[in-house]
Amino acid sequence: xxxxxxxxxxxxxxxxxxxxxxxxxxxxxxxxxxxxxxxxxxxxxxxxxxxxxxxxxxxxxxxxxxxxxxxxxxxxxxxxxxxxxxxxxxxxxxxxxxxxxxxxxxxxxxxxxxxxxxxxxxxxxxxxxxxxxxxxxxxxxxxxxxxxxxxxxxxxxxxxxxxxxxxxxxxxxxxxxxxxxxxxxxxxxxxxxxxxxxxxxxxxxxxxxxxxxxxxxxxxxxxxxxxxxxxxxxxxxxxxxxxxxxxxxxxxxxxxxxxxxxxxxxxxxxxxxxxxxxxxx
Amino acid sequence: xxxxxxxxxxxxxxxxxxxxxxxxxxxxxxxxxxxxxxxxxxxxxxxxxxxxxxxxxxxxxxxxxxxxxxxxxxxxxxxxxxxxxxxxxxxxxxxxxxxxxxxxxxxxxxxxxxxxxxxxxxxxxxxxxxxxxxxxxxxxxxxxxxxxxxxxxxxxxxxxxxxxxxxxxxxxxxxxxxxxxxxxxx
Numbered sequence: 001x002x003x004x005x006x007x008x009x010x011x012x013x014x015x016x017x018x019x020x021x022x023x024x025x026x027x028x029x030x031x032x033x034x035x036x037x038x039x040x041x042x043x044x045x046x047x048x049x050x051x052x053x054x055x056x057x058x059x060x061x062x063x064x065x066x067x068x069x070x071x072x073x074x075x076x077x078x079x080x081x082x083x084x085x086x087x088x089x090x091x092x093x094x095x096x097x098x099x100x101x102x103x104x105x106x107x108x109x110x111x112x113x114x115x116x117x118x119x120x121x122x123x124x125x126x127x128x129x130x131x132x133x134x135x136x137x138x139x140x141x142x143x144x145x146x147x148x149x150x151x152x153x154x155x156x157x158x159x160x161x162x163x164x165x166x167x168x169x170x171x172x173x174x175x176x177x178x179x180x181x182x183x184x185x186x187x188x189x190x191x192x193x194x195x196x197x198x199x200x201x202x203x204x205x206x207x208x209x210x211x212x213x214x215x216x217x218x219x220x221x222x223x224x225x226x227x228x229x230x231x232x233x234x235x236x237x238x239x240x241x242x243x244x245x246x247x248x249x250x251x252x253x254x255x256x257x258x259x260x261x262x263x264x265x266x267x268x269x270x271x272x273x274x275x276x277x278x279x280x281x
Numbered sequence: 282x283x284x285x286x287x288x289x290x291x292x293x294x295x296x297x298x299x300x301x302x303x304x305x306x307x308x309x310x311x312x313x314x315x316x317x318x319x320x321x322x323x324x325x326x327x328x329x330x331x332x333x334x335x336x337x338x339x340x341x342x343x344x345x346x347x348x349x350x351x352x353x354x355x356x357x358x359x360x361x362x363x364x365x366x367x368x369x370x371x372x373x374x375x376x377x378x379x380x381x382x383x384x385x386x387x388x389x390x391x392x393x394x395x396x397x398x399x400x401x402x403x404x405x406x407x408x409x410x411x412x413x414x415x416x417x418x419x420x421x422x423x424x425x426x427x428x429x430x431x432x433x434x435x436x437x438x439x440x441x442x443x444x445x446x447x448x449x450x451x452x453x454x455x456x457x458x459x460x461x462x463x464x465x466x467x
């Protein structure tokens with residue numbers, strides 16, 4: 001008798017529990033959920049990436065500041081050399097001017113050579129952390145369709161992005177580019193849809209900058225050696241002029257395209273609810 | 282006048298053969314003409330006629346030709362209304378089993394969706410699928426050409442085509458970076 005009571009009690013408990021679960025589930029379904037986020041969530045900019053971007057921006061600014069004076073001096077000397085028609089002249093003044101230019105050029109190479117390791121190191125950190133983020137968050141966790149879905153949802157968020165106030169102080173191309181990246185990433189939460197594009201730009205620009213820094217460093221190394229050995233370079237100023245132009249282009253840019261970054265990924269996309277049955281989600 | 286029995290037999294056989302040949306050649310002609318579209322520049326009339334023809338199962342084989350006719354007619358009369366015309370016909374085609382739901386979505390997306398169907402259809406992760414990035418890019422370029430036709434030539438919707446172009450360039454940018462990042466791990 002006791003055993004049968006126990007079985008009945010167990011059954012009653014099971015039925016009660018079943019009903020309780022059913023009711024809980026029904027209530028949970030009945031409660032209106034806030035608009036569910038269907039798009040995949042990603043974290044492309046962990047703190048380490050933001051910090052390394054800030055460091056890269058600072059290192060680029062430092063390098064540009066230290067380069068600015070010596071490049072300006074070289075420019076003046078070059079103008080004087082050209083205006084006095086010193087080319088191919090063995091006049092004492094011209095020879096001295098050539099020596100002065102060589103000295104300034106050597107100074108510029110030394111400054112660059114001293115700055116490049118830190119610059120490359122911070123770029124390397126940025127590229128590595130950005131690459132790890134892209135690989136793990138987009139490369140492995142997502143399909144191409146997921147990326148497209150994220151980019152397609154940019155409409156609402158782009159309106160919340162305040163216009164970027166350019167710093168009126170002089171900034172070189174590299175530092176300007178990375179400080180803009182840093183600013184964009186800092187307020188990135190609001191424009192999450194454009195973040196994969198931004199992350200991709202930062203990554204590719206970091207890789208490309210590293211490539212050019214390596215090329216410049218190699219070039220500087222060979223030219224410094226030649227200067228130290230005081231080898232004859234023929235018309236020295238041509239080579240100096242070309243290198244200075246390249247360095248200026250790298251640091252400050254002939255045409256500054258950093259403004260373009262702000263436009264990337266911020267276009268509006270309208271919904272086509274009318275044809276939802278004919279569109280793949 | 283006597284008739285040669287051999288010649289009579291052979292004449293009879295020849296006539297029978299001709300009749301048979303004529304019958305054979307007329308049968309498909311009858312089907313073709315039945316499914317053929319009346320030449321017209323009126324887009325609404327053409328869509329209505331195609332919808333009507335597709336109710337006949339024997340005309341389902343003409344579906345690719347109908348599509349080309351409709352695209353051509355719509356190009357000659359661009360406007361936003363063409364989207365609803367194509368959508369309506371595709372829905373009817375799906376309902377009648379002329380094409381599958383997936384084929385309908387593919388067709389509609391290729392021409393009128395700013396997003397890329399070929400990108401949505403890729404089931405593997407980015408690291409895996411981007412190993413064949415050039416193939417994906419080629420398919421995207423091809424789809425962009427369809428979108429140009431659909432959005433610019435048929436709908437006259439420049440903004441939507443610009444969105445498609447923006448998608449194209451954004452996706453390229455992200456895929457290029459992700460491909461490099463995935464390669465760095467190897």
